[in-house]
Amino acid sequence: MNTTINEYHDNYREQILTVWENSVLATHNFLTPSDFEEIKELVKSIDFNDFQVFCLTNEKLVLGFIGVMNQKIEMLFLDPNYFGHGLGLKLLNFAVKELKANTLDVNEQNTKAIKFYQKFGFQTFERTDKDDQGRNYPLLRMKLAE
Secondary structure, three states, X not given: OOOXXXXXXXXXXXXHHHHHHHHHHHHOOOOOHHHHHHHHHHHHOOOHHHOEEEEEEEOOEEEEEEEXXXXXXXXXXXXXXXXXXXXXHHHHHHHHHHOOOOEEEEEOOXXXXXXXXXXXXXXXXXXXXXXXXXXXXXXXXXXXXX
């Protein structure tokens, strides 16, 4: 598959929101339906121009995206149809090498994501009891091992 990583542009917005929703539905089965809907509304309100956001595309189709702010990966989502194809790794490599990202937060219940980040070299340095919105979803704060 021929993929490229492109800087975010507003014409990617609807596809990004769809990728986010499908990815979360496939990986965040610990969310209550009402929390999912609240978070979905929060994500819809994000101005993706406020981050360094890059989209992994195959021609004009967005397969995944990554967002970085202040060297922290704030978002990494992939269309679940493309899980296991090395595309998440491609986005993560790009963020670390090109954007100098070295920290991230991940939901403690998202064990596949934790394993993915650990395999790459991220290590947990802190655990929170709640997520950044105060919901009962603990976060693991991770940093890239030096």
